[in-house]
Amino acid sequence: MRQHSFRPVTIAEVARHAGVSQATVSRVINGNATVAAELQARVRRAVEELGYQPDRAARRLRSNASQVLGLIVSDIQNPYFTAVVRGVEDAAYAQGMAVLLCNSDGDPDKQASYIQVLRAERAAGLIVAPTSVRDGPMLVAVRAGGTPVVLLDRQIEGGAFDSVVVDNVHGAEMATMHLLALGRQRVALIAGALDTTTGRDRLRGYRQALEAHGVRSDPRLIKEGDFKYDAGYTLARVLLEQDPRPDALFVANNLMTLGALKALREAGVRVPDDIALVGFDDFPWASELQPPLTTVAQPTYELGRIAAQQLFERLRDPDAPARTHVLQTRLVVRASCGARL
Amino acid sequence: MRQHSFRPVTIAEVARHAGVSQATVSRVINGNATVAAELQARVRRAVEELGYQPDRAARRLRSNASQVLGLIVSDIQNPYFTAVVRGVEDAAYAQGMAVLLCNSDGDPDKQASYIQVLRAERAAGLIVAPTSVRDGPMLVAVRAGGTPVVLLDRQIEGGAFDSVVVDNVHGAEMATMHLLALGRQRVALIAGALDTTTGRDRLRGYRQALEAHGVRSDPRLIKEGDFKYDAGYTLARVLLEQDPRPDALFVANNLMTLGALKALREAGVRVPDDIALVGFDDFPWASELQPPLTTVAQPTYELGRIAAQQLFERLRDPDAPARTHVLQTRLVVRASCGARL
DNA sequence: TAATGTGTAGAAAACGATTTCCCGGCGCGC
DNA sequence: GCGCGCCGGGAAATCGTTTTCTACACATTA
Known part of the structure; x- marks a missing residue:
């Protein structure tokens, strides 16, 4: 009143x-x-x-118990992260915590700068989707400074961190196996950045599937991208120029898949007739694409939710051993792979 | 070292x-x-x-100058808000500010609760996409408490607020005119929630266009939704059962458009041949839909960016008169409206 | 020359909470 | 009946800054 x-x-x-x-x-x-x-x-x-x-500022100053957590993702406009963010936020809200959102754009400097900010804000903890495996030392330092860190989606060298990841190897393996099982002979891969465990693991899954089918992996069919739209577009064009042309394509994340799709469309390639396509990461409108996209779906919302929970547990018990949650992917079969539905 | x-x-x-x-x-x-x-x-x-x-907590305590701003949207998973958030965040980062992100889910209680949190955190200011026009009193109180407020996308009753909106009337008018110009006779509308200025203005634009074409508005062709996917789906089904059936449909936001699209597909309705479709809000994959979606595009990223800038100006000069930025929409013509491209 | 003003920098207060320290009262055991 | 320990609660210290207050040195003016 x-x-x-x-x-x-x-x-x-x-x-x-x-x-x-x-x-x-x-x-x-x-x-x-x-x-x-x-x-x-x-x-x-x-x-x-x-x-x-x-007043939370006063409380934080005296007791060092902050009710804010920092979340660093590379770009919230990537629907993958959008869902993750939402998962984190919901879990945080349930605990009366607020979320400081940071977009690193995959830029290590920007990420470092944000980490400075979050430390200065005395965030209770950090949830980070690291830009590169080389971020290890910095994050170790942050943790040594008393700020718990939970890794999202990617793991890094040096230091056992709490983390929540998906089984990328298995996901990529499923996708590739699926294409091979449909009778495709020359399955190309547009891989993710190979300085991330995510990129590496998906490459590994691809290779394992080929091996299991007794197909020798052809280096010309593997192109390394950086998870961005343009890379998908450019590398798909490169692959299309090859002779003989690949008859299937597995793309290691959502943005590159959209880029590749554009290249295929421009080149007049029919999907799945000429080239069968499987992507990684599901997104809300994947079924509205033409053709509907077959893809390896990750439980993104869960990923975020569990990361937040892990952080809360860590805050409760700072000395517990680090844990890694591994979530499973799911192959969502739609039309772009050429499967008869 | x-x-x-x-x-x-x-x-x-x-x-x-x-x-x-x-x-x-x-x-x-x-x-x-x-x-x-x-x-x-x-x-x-x-x-x-x-x-x-x-230490920002200490600084904030003493000088009351916080380097954090609060951003309340209804759901970041809506691509409309995703871009807005990104715009806010970029502008904030450029000023060394961090963003506390809150999803209200359109729930006034949740929004109120978040506002409490943001005040307790001593956020320098708030950027709010209000859930309803009735939020006025609460926001007036917040501002009276010394926390500047910038309204996003929607205006509210009672009190002149800094705000940034798009010209919804004109956008809806363009969309409807476009359908009429293409020779459609019975243009239906799935409207947004009419307790928001956004919903009301788009309805008004629709009506103005009909009037300008000398068409009498038929109440049976107008259905009020709540901006969510399910409403689009349900209301489209209702519209399809009518006799005579509408030959064009304008949907007042992106989620409802997707819902309507699903209903149309399920009913075997050909778009645009049987029913021409125009949506509101553009999104990255609108051109990848089948058929590619004609839609009224809003400068969402700009919306966020400008809202943040307005907040910073307000912080610099607390006594300046409130200002409203009006941004223009743009009709993006693709295939779903039946225009020859 | 004395008084006043100006500018620089240190000492200490203040912000609003939590936490430590301490004291008085009570119950219990000898 | 007396001393000891325990417990509940108030006074004051504390967190890390910013800001006010104060002091001093030097220049300027009457």
């Missing part, structure tokens, strides 16, 4: 209003000491009546 | 290291008082050598 609350209520006012000391108010609010029932009631009523809300 | 920085460097250590007082260090860092050149140099060197970074 207070009309003009130009300055928020402080704990001192609550204490005065309840006729107790600040310490008692604090104890009641945080429940970390026993306070007589009657005083508790008085304090709670005062809090209610004044609409008191503790 | 410092190896084990378990506790971050404080201003006191910097002061000692440089042989000056804390006050001087603060003055050098913030540049709000003259300090002798030599001392400045000493301080800067000390900062450099110790890797000092001011």
Whole structure:
């Protein structure tokens, strides 16, 4: 009801209003000491009546217990990360935590700069989708500085981190096997950046599938991209110029798949008749594409949710051994692979 | 080089290291008082050598100058907001600010709860895409509490707010006119929630276009949705059962358009031959849909960027009169409207 | 020359919470 | 009945900054 609350209520006012000391108010609010029932009631009523809300900046300063976590992804406009962010945010909200969102654009400098900011903000912990395996030392330092770190989607060298990843090897293997099982002979791969475990693992899965089918992997059919749209477009064009042309294409993430699709369309290639296509990462409109896209779906929302939970557990028990959650992918068969549905 | 920085460097250590007082260090860092050149140099060197970074929680506590802004959208998974968020974040980053991201899910309670959190965090300001026109009083109170508010996409009753919106009336008018110009006779509308200015304005644009063409608006052709996928699907089905059937459909946002598309597909309706379709909101893959979607594109990234800039200007000059930025939409003609390309 | 003004920089207060320290009262055991 | 330990709660210290207050040196003016 207070009309003009130009300055928020402080704990001192609550204490005065309840006729107790600040310490008692604090104890009641945080429940970390026993306070007589009657005083508790008085304090709670005062809090209610004044609409008191503790100042998080002050709390953080004194007790170093922050209610904010930092989330660094490369680009939230990538639908993969959009879902991850949402997963993190929902889990955080359930714990009364807020999320500081940072887009690194895969730029190590920008990432480093954001980490500085998050440390200065005293974020309770960080959830990071690292730009590169070489980020290890920096993140180790952050953790040594007392800020827990949970890795998302990618693992890094040097130091066992809490992390949540998908089984990329298996996912890529499934996709490639699927194409081979449909009778395709020359399965090309547009790989992800090979300085990420994600990129490497998907390459490995691809190779394992070929091997299992007794097909020798042809280096000319493997192109390394950087997970971005343009790479998919450019590398698909390169692959199309080869003779003989590949009759199937597996692309290691969503953006590159869209780029490749554009190249195929421009070249007048029929999908799946001329070239069968399987992508990685599902997205809401993959079934609305022409043709509907067969793809390896990741539980992205879950990825984010679990990463946040892992962070909360870490905050509760800083000395527990690091854990890695591995989630499974799922091959979603639509039309672009040429399977009869 | 410092190896084990378990506790971050404080201003006191910097002061000692440089042989000056804390006050001087603060003055050098913030540049709000003259300090002798030599001392400045000493301080800067000390900062450099110790890797000092001011603690933002402490700064915020004392000077009430926060470097965090709050952003409340209904759902970041909506590509419309994804781009907005990115625009805000980029603009914030350029100013050394970080963004606290909140998804309200269009739920007033959740939004209120987030606003509490953002106030407790002492966010420098809020950028809000309000859930409803009735949010006015709450936001007025927030602003009265000293936290600047910039409205995004929607305006609200009661109180002139800084805001950035698009010309929804004109956008809807263009879309409807386009369908009429293509010779469609019975243009249906799946409208947005009519307790938002956005929903209302798009309805108005639709009506204006009909009027301009001398067509009397038929209430049976207008269905009110809530901007969500399911509403688009359900309402499209309702429209399809009518006799005579509409020969064109304008849908007031992206999610409902996708829902409607599903309904049309399921009913075996050919787009655009049987029913011409125009949506609102462009999205990255709209051109990959089957058929490619004609739609009213909003400058979403710009929307976010400008909202952030407006907030920064407001922080610089709290007493300037409130301003509303109106951005223009653009009709992107693809195949779903039946235009010959 | 004395008084006043100006500018620079240190000492200390302040921000709003949590936590430590301490004291008075009570129960219990001897 | 007395001393000891325990417990509940208030006073004050504390977190790391910014800002106010104060002091001093030097220049300027009457």
